[in-house]
Amino acid sequence: MTGETALLRRMFDAAVASAQPARCVPPHLPTREELGTGRLVVIGAGKASAAMAQAVEQNWDGPLSGLVVTRYGYGAPCERIEIVEAAHPVPDEAGLHAAQRMLETVQHLRPEDIVLCLISGGGSALLPLPLPGLTLEDKQAVNRAMLASGATISEMNCVRRHLSAIKGGRLAAACHPARVIALAMSDVPGDQPLDIASGPTVADPTTCQDALDIVRRHRMALPASAMALLESGRGESVKPGDHRLARAEVRMIATPQAALEAAAAVAREAGVAAHILGDAIEGEARDVAKVMGGIALQAAARGQPFAAPCVLVSGGETTVTVRGQGRGGRNVEFLLSLALALDRRDGVYALAGDTDGVDGQEDIAGAIVTPDTLARAHALGLRARERLDDNDAHTFFEALGDSIVTGPTRTNVNDFRAVLIA
The missing domain is CATH 3.40.1480.10 (MOFRL domain)
Incomplete structure (x- = not known):
């Protein structure tokens, strides 16, 4: 050399060292005073999510529980937070089941609880829970078509949000009435939370029609079931002003x-x-x-x-x-x-x-x-x-x-x- x-x-x-979770996560954790008598529940997805979860465990001395999903080979040892590994960039059954379990984890929370959502790039493929009418095979075909299309990451994530049961604000909506704090590591141009892991905790102003326009502009060969869902409008995501997201915030902890x-x-x-x-x-x-x-x-x-x-x-x-x-x-x-x-x-x-x-x-x-x-x-x-x-x-x-x-x-x-x- x-x-x-x-x-x-x-x-x-x-550049890589500057964005290590052990360095970036601790300054942004909620305080014990903020939590009060509530529970701290940790969820998340992305290539950095397991290392982020490990940093949470090492810097939080109180009770906590949760589940995060990361790419195969990107796990990190944790004792209180379950780490699931799944496929990226084309999703698999492990990611599908992890997304289902994540939604179950945040059911029946109380207003005094805090959900700490650890989000990083790769989360879109690692949370491949489709809307009713779509299968995992459909989502896999969609991902392959998008990856070969030349579409930007923002365009691909717009399509993903309108075919997902967990992205586009749906994960934060499922946490209601608990408070949601998302710690995000940006891997997208402009650091827009909506485009990091397809925005599972933020409102989505885009529409099914926007997604359809992207599909047609790039001539993506999507499955008929996905096209039908977009054309019907049944894939609309959680929009700005939705009361279920009133207590959700994003803290950007690492950026390009x-x-x-x-x-x-x-x-x-x-x-x-x-x-x-x-x-x-x-x-x-x-x-x-x-x-x-x-x-x-x-x-x-x-x-x-x-x-x-x-x-x-x-x-x-x-x-x-x-x-x-x-x-x-x-x-x-x-x-x-x-x-x-x-x-x-x-x-x-x-x-x-x-x-x-x-x-x-x-x-x-x-x-x-x-x-x-x-x-x-x-x-x-x-x-x-x-x-x-x-x-x-x-x-x-x-x-x-x-x-x-x-x-x-x-x-x-x-x-x-x-x-x-x-």
């Missing part, structure tokens, strides 16, 4: 912006100017890469808009419209397109990865691009353009030995991208 790639990796690690700032601090400590371009950049991964590549080339050649040495840092969630048959994810697709845009430019390096440790459906967080990426690929008989056309970037970077494998990070604050101009 060169000095440049080592710096990029330290920046990525700092904070992670980018942590990474930028590492670069500055190394004497490299860091420029955060945005924490909510969206668009097709390969197109975003072309723009980032153009900026990097201008900086390398002309010192504009920033002089070298510098690093361009960004977050957000790009999309991939799947047309090929390869193994890919949005971060490695970004990097492969970026490598082509840079065209072996000396002195430019890049890293992109998902802070949850999973890019696409692979247990690979992302990868690294160096000035000799294309040359080394050519020597191995890998044609970068063909791999990009086949959405096969994971195969490409694995062959080069440039994949980043972190294992479960047990947090999730969206994607991290850094382009270093040395």
Whole structure:
């Protein structure tokens, strides 16, 4: 590993570390005075939810109980809160049963009780409880269609909210009349609570018609049962002003912006100017890469808009419209397109990865691009353009030995991208 790639990796690690639940959860817990004589019930879903639950247990000395669901391999040892593992991004029976049990857990609560809801990215797939008329198989088909469509995360979550029995404010409504405090780790552009795990504890101003418009715009091949439910209007979610959500609040405990700032601090400590371009950049991964590549080339050649040495840092969630048959994810697709845009430019390096440790459906967080990426690929008989056309970037970077494998990070604050101009 060169000095440049080592710096990029330290920046990525700092971004992940800044969002660890052990650091982020304790300052936002309710106090014993707030609870009074009530019960503290913990529920939640997401890739970080088990680690969040562990942080609650370690920092709450009173009685508590509850259940959270996380991705397979992302569990954490807890004594008082039950941890269930389920499939992501395509849901399974374990997630379905966990969602059913979660709704049962919050039945018959009292006004003096507090429900602590631990929400992080991935919660949408991990709470796949469908509305009547839909099956788990229908929800699985919906997820597959959305993942291949090129829709944004906000658009996908709008569709999910109108096919779910637990999202779009329905979970908080089920907790009524108890108070609900959601601790949320944002993995979405703009940090909108409605889009984190499809907003199980917040009111939803969107409609079934909005969801239908998204489905038709992206030509999603949804099951007939899902289309019929949306067209009938039976999937309407909990709307703003609903009295059942009057005592529900959201506390944002970790965000992509904070992670980018942590990474930028590492670069500055190394004497490299860091420029955060945005924490909510969206668009097709390969197109975003072309723009980032153009900026990097201008900086390398002309010192504009920033002089070298510098690093361009960004977050957000790009999309991939799947047309090929390869193994890919949005971060490695970004990097492969970026490598082509840079065209072996000396002195430019890049890293992109998902802070949850999973890019696409692979247990690979992302990868690294160096000035000799294309040359080394050519020597191995890998044609970068063909791999990009086949959405096969994971195969490409694995062959080069440039994949980043972190294992479960047990947090999730969206994607991290850094382009270093040395």
